[in-house]
Amino acid sequence: MRRPDQKTPGTATALTAEAVLAPYLRAQAADFLRSLRLHREQSAPTDSGGRGTEEAARALRRSARRISGTLHTFKGLLDPGWAEQLRAELAWLSGTLAREHDCSTRLLRLLEALHHLSGAHLPAARSGKGATGGGAGSGTGTDRAAIDVGAARAGALLERQLTLARTRAHSAALQALGSSRFHAVADSVALLASEVPLTAGAGAPAADALLDPAEHARQRLLGAVAALPSGDAADVYNEAHDAHWHQIRLLLRLHRYAHEVVAGTPDPVLAGPERALDLHREASEAASAASAAARTPRIAPATAYALGVLHADQRHEVDAARCVFRETWPYAAAVAAP
Numbered sequence: 001m002r003r004p005d006q007k008t009p010g011t012a013t014a015l016t017a018e019a020v021l022a023p024y025l026r027a028q029a030a031d032f033l034r035s036l037r038l039h040r041e042q043s044a045p046t047d048s049g050g051r052g053t054e055e056a057a058r059a060l061r062r063s064a065r066r067i068s069g070t071l072h073t074f075k076g077l078l079d080p081g082w083a084e085q086l087r088a089e090l091a092w093l094s095g096t097l098a099r100e101h102d103c104s105t106r107l108l109r110l111l112e113a114l115h116h117l118s119g120a121h122l123p124a125a126r127s128g129k130g131a132t133g134g135g136a137g138s139g140t141g142t143d144r145a146a147i148d149v150g151a152a153r154a155g156a157l158l159e160r161q162l163t164l165a166r167t168r169a170h171s172a173a174l175q176a177l178g179s180s181r182f183h184a185v186a187d188s189v190a191l192l193a194s195e196v197p198l199t200a201g202a203g204a205p206a207a208d209a210l211l212d213p214a215e216h217a218r219q220r221l222l223g224a225v226a227a228l229p230s231g232d233a234a235d236v237y238n239e240a241h242d243a244h245w246h247q248i249r250l251l252l253r254l255h256r257y258a259h260e261v262v263a264g265t266p267d268p269v270l271a272g273p274e275r276a277l278d279l280h281r282e283a284s285e286a287a288s289a290a291s292a293a294a295r296t297p298r299i300a301p302a303t304a305y306a307l308g309v310l311h312a313d314q315r316h317e318v319d320a321a322r323c324v325f326r327e328t329w330p331y332a333a334a335v336a337a338p
Helices: 017-042 051-073 080-117 141-177 180-192 211-226 233-237 239-263 268-294 301-328
Strands: none
Touching: 017 051, 017 180, 017 239, 051 080, 051 211, 051 239, 080 141, 080 180, 080 268, 080 301, 141 180, 141 268, 141 301, 211 239, 233 301, 239 268, 268 301
């Protein structure tokens, strides 16, 4: 991988670090405040739809993540106490606002997968008499009806559980946006939009002050990718490994934001791997939701079976996302061979 300054040599070498970092942070702060204003307008009682609110919340999270990530990577050039506090508060805000969207996405993903798996696509359960369980057509009509009922009940159970979780997440987001804690965050971002509290080191040339932190973020990402477990087929069911992949997703974001600061533009070669990691997270969390639903007390065996099939389906989606990541990762030498 080439360093960001090698792609756009004039961006990070002819200016001071302050001249590069401060405008980026001010622009992200302005986007944050603009998204907040739009969110408030879209959330007004006269608003008839929720799409505008969702888009505003997504933009708010996007700006919060970029500010937080930039404060983390380039903290040596910023007032340390201020930067760490604001970074932590923005991470809290972004996480709180993301939960409702995550619940909605998870529910839609699981219901669509369950619909796809039901009917002729849901495999018949093994009978214990040596049945192969090769497909729905191998079961009797009674088996087929039981499986269909199990799939329907599984869908209803997931809808109840995830709708409740989404409602709670929505209430938590509204409470957060009305809290004094959030208003303090908004005030800090508003100040950031006009003044960035930089240290004396920010007066150094950008090539000296910015490239080293950006390179450190890149090395952390490459190290985490290199430490991935091998692409063993059994690994996909070891959910303990999911945390490592989620960490790579976060490190990739930090690297991407650092690249935006230094080079002025996103790195296009990382779009594919990042999308694969997003799908990996969605599938792994959907699998966890199916597994949690299957542990609901006193559910019928057919319902538990349908949830088990759904869990396995989502773990296969996890495996597919990992394969896509390995195939699209532009620095193949750092990825363990599948």
